[in-house]
Amino acid sequence: MCRWLTVCCLLFVSSVSVAEKPQAESKLVPLPQKVSAPKNNPTTPAKVELGKKLFFDPRLSGNNQMSCATCHMPDKAYGDGLALSPGAEGKPLKRNTQTCLNVGFFKTFFWDGRVASLEQQALGPIQSTVEMNQNLDNLEVELAAIPGYVTEFKDIFGTRPNKDGIAKALAAFQRTLVTESSPFDRFLAGDQDALSADAKRGLELFRGEAGCIECHNGPLLSDGNFYRLGVSFKDEGRANITGMKEDRYRFRTPSLRNIAETGPYMHDGSQKTLDDVVTFYFRGIPDSGPDGLNPDTAALDGVSFSDIAPIVEFLKSLSGKAPELTPPNLP
Numbered sequence: 001m002c003r004w005l006t007v008c009c010l011l012f013v014s015s016v017s018v019a020e021k022p023q024a025e026s027k028l029v030p031l032p033q034k035v036s037a038p039k040n041n042p043t044t045p046a047k048v049e050l051g052k053k054l055f056f057d058p059r060l061s062g063n064n065q066m067s068c069a070t071c072h073m074p075d076k077a078y079g080d081g082l083a084l085s086p087g088a089e090g091k092p093l094k095r096n097t098q099t100c101l102n103v104g105f106f107k108t109f110f111w112d113g114r115v116a117s118l119e120q121q122a123l124g125p126i127q128s129t130v131e132m133n134q135n136l137d138n139l140e141v142e143l144a145a146i147p148g149y150v151t152e153f154k155d156i157f158g159t160r161p162n163k164d165g166i167a168k169a170l171a172a173f174q175r176t177l178v179t180e181s182s183p184f185d186r187f188l189a190g191d192q193d194a195l196s197a198d199a200k201r202g203l204e205l206f207r208g209e210a211g212c213i214e215c216h217n218g219p220l221l222s223d224g225n226f227y228r229l230g231v232s233f234k235d236e237g238r239a240n241i242t243g244m245k246e247d248r249y250r251f252r253t254p255s256l257r258n259i260a261e262t263g264p265y266m267h268d269g270s271q272k273t274l275d276d277v278v279t280f281y282f283r284g285i286p287d288s289g290p291d292g293l294n295p296d297t298a299a300l301d302g303v304s305f306s307d308i309a310p311i312v313e314f315l316k317s318l319s320g321k322a323p324e325l326t327p328p329n330l331p
């Protein structure tokens with residue numbers, strides 16, 4: 001009895017001490033070098049090759065002129081460098097294009113987290129009338145008339161080209177878009193010289209006084225949750241999915257991996273540079289929003305402006321080399 005009590009007490013004490021330990025250290029971790037795949041869609045080289053072809057193939061769009069890579073350009077860190085990309089009719093989309101780099105580590109996708117797998121995600125932009133504007137039944141017919149695709153789908157999935165296989169192949173390809181370790185990862189692994197003095201100071205602020213780590217943590221420097229920063233009060237964001245008033249204007253915390261290469265920033269592309277974003281955290285976050293829906297974090301007005309530059313330096317240390325890409329030969 002007494003022994004059990006001791007064991008319980010020890011367990012209790014140890015769990016408390018874990019919870020009370022300052023979490024900052026444990027919250028920033030290196031990027032794993034491999035994305036795990038769901039059981040029903042293992043990543044195989046042949047599937048990744050097929051996914052790559054589909055990603056670059058404009059025949060996936062209604063007018064055969066737009067591929068995934070039109071907006072997710074490999075030489076622009078799989079974004080397109082625009083605040084808002086032009087969609088199917090040339091009209092700007094409502095949200096900034098997200099990068100596909102390291103996207104396989106997320107648990108929900110899009111700015112509002114509206115889908116829960118890359119397989120589910122893939123068919124969205126193809127069908128979206130404002131994006132690729134393609135009817136999926138027509139797409140199946142179109143791909144079935146391309147002998148190269150017919151053979152590949154048969155070998156990989158044992159079927160004719162169909163939407164399920166298209167989604168799975170696109171997801172498998174995107175799971176391979178993992179960046180190599182960044183200066184920050186090397187620093188975490190013990191290489192003190194991997195970061196400049198400024199970047200180290202920025203890291204200190206990031207996980208200390210500036211509080212960035214509250215939301216930007218884990219391997220992607222994103223907690224995957226949804227917050228209202230008051231960037232704008234137009235797009236209702238997460239509330240469109242949950243229907244909850246308190247989710248209005250909330251968006252998924254973005255990954256900060258390779259962030260120096262993926263501007264402009266924020267869900268609406270309203271911040272041009274990293275300097276602008278960090279300045280926004282210092283002085284741009286409004287005190288209040290409509291209907292009492294105030295931002296989920298406050299402006300850092302107690303923190304010195306001279307801290308902006310080191311934070312930006314730290315953010316720049318989060319870039320790792322993207323995987324080498326040989327453009328595919330389309331069938």
Ligand code: HEC
Pocket residue numbers: 055060066067068069070071072085086087088093095096097098099100103106108109110111112118121122123125126131132170174
């Ligand atoms: C016309 C430009 C455009 C095209 C074409 C396009 N996308 Fe996107 N992509 C976007 C935009 C904009 C978003 C953010 C949309 C949102 O949050 O509502 C996005 C988001 C994504 C995301 C989510 C990333 C994350 O962090 O959650 C993935 C993955 C993605 N696209 C893959 C693809 C694939 C695969 C294709 C081709 C089948 C494709 N995209 C075609 C513009 C485009």
Ligand code: HEC
Pocket residue numbers: 206210211212213214215216226227228229230231232251252253254255256259262264265266267268274277278281296297311315
């Ligand atoms: C309360 C949670 C939270 C805190 C604290 C926070 N962020 Fe963010 N961050 C977000 C969200 C959510 C967005 C997207 C907001 C939007 O688009 O409306 C974002 C966007 C960004 C972006 C732009 C990313 C992109 O792809 O467009 C950068 C860079 C960034 N944050 C860095 C920082 C830094 C540096 C700090 C500390 C000074 C910080 N964040 C503090 C949640 C947070």
